[in-house]
Amino acid sequence: MSAPTESNRHRSPRRKGPVELRRDQAHGSTADSRLLDSRNGGDFTHTDPWRVMRIQSEFVEGFGALANVGPAVSVFGSARTKPGSIHYEMGVEVGRRLAEAGIGVITGGGPGSMEAANRGACEAGGLSVGLGIELPFEQGMNDWVDLGINFRYFFARKTMFVKYAQGFIVLPGGLGTLDELFEAMVLVQTHKVTSFPIVLIGKDFWGPLLEWISSRLVADGLVSSKDLNIVALADSAEEAVNMMLAGGVTGRR
Template sequence: MEFSDNTSPARAVSPRKRGPVELRRAQAGSPQSDAYLLDTQDQTHFTHTDPWRVMRIQSEFVEGFGSLSELGPAVSVFGSARSLPGSAYYKLGEEVGRLLAVEGLAVITGGGPGSMEAANKGAVEADGVSVGLGIELPFETGLNDWVDLGINFRYFFVRKTMFVKYAQGFIVLPGGFGTMDELFEAMTLVQTQKVTSFPIVLIGTAFWTPLLDWVRNTLLAEGMVSAKDLELIHVVDDPAEAVRLIIADSAGHLSP
């Protein structure tokens, strides 16, 4: 196979390997990995490349797995970061955290303010284990003061893995987009059998009923979900009933 004259510079570079990758023609002329490592120019550039991000992602998984592997039975509690101390939703979170701790269950939240702080506070005041899994956000200032075991993550998907991997159920308080994201992801994981024996309980019938009506009247009516999918969640008003359902539906996985 002949190349035109304007390709001769690329043809002059011998093929070479970069680990499992084979480079030919123009690609073979790229700098070697050692050159990137030892080059003193633009030393911060590599920290913004995808290979470096993979290492960061790996380190977050390792840190999360190592920190939570001996946590024991736990329940993830989700809710709004905007619930104010003393408000009805905040008090609801405190009671949920307290009741879970009384049952010997660790409480995992997103570690932020509002309902997350309330659940962590309730767990601590009942001598339970209080966990916060934080995330870099432009409008939050780190883990709340009631977190005893806290991990801050860069990546949402790593954090979400920890919420599911180390909890045997979800309790969901009223919240916004973040709470909805966590709720529907949990429902999807159960629906697709990625996780089993994973109860999901929503607290606040007045808050959740309009959403569930839309699911029934639109998604179910148009065949986007099945009637069985609606059985994935419970809706209650009483925190004690929520904890009871979590324990009952966990099929023994929450035994301390």
């Protein structure tokens, strides 16, 4: 960066909220003048400061809507799971068993395994929550969601999954499911959350992944062997829900 020139060295600084602007940065309109200027139309809604307000509103709306959900478990799985398939029926049973234990079900609100878990909870008379996300390919909230919130930002949505759940049950899924699983594992590993059971359903599906982590990451010293204890494997909905209960998740009394 070049040194200040004589012409701008003595230019008066300008305050912009908590920011102080000097020299060439001090030029420009004020916040009030931009607010009252109608020539820019809706351009301001695409600025980063405005996005911060949107992000804030997503957290406020999410916290307000979910504050009283009570004990709940987040259930993850593929949106591509077909109704009637083994994994779909497993999701329905997971949702039903959680509801029967007095535990709410939180999913991503979409189709597939998410719909299945919401359906099981709803049919069993339990709380069925969906946290949707804005995507370029529209999914929409499934019909089995009783309390639904749609988010623009993944990170705001992910916060809700963790803040209002006492554990995760993970059905077979793709990249989105893996993203949610590994984020949960990191939060437990770094002690950002405590007493947070994570159960993977499907030993044949998840076993090879855990074996790779063990044989490659642990063997190369990139992961501690004790980190594998963060997750547990189950082969049935009954086993998975029982692991949740044994891990400290307590239903409504």
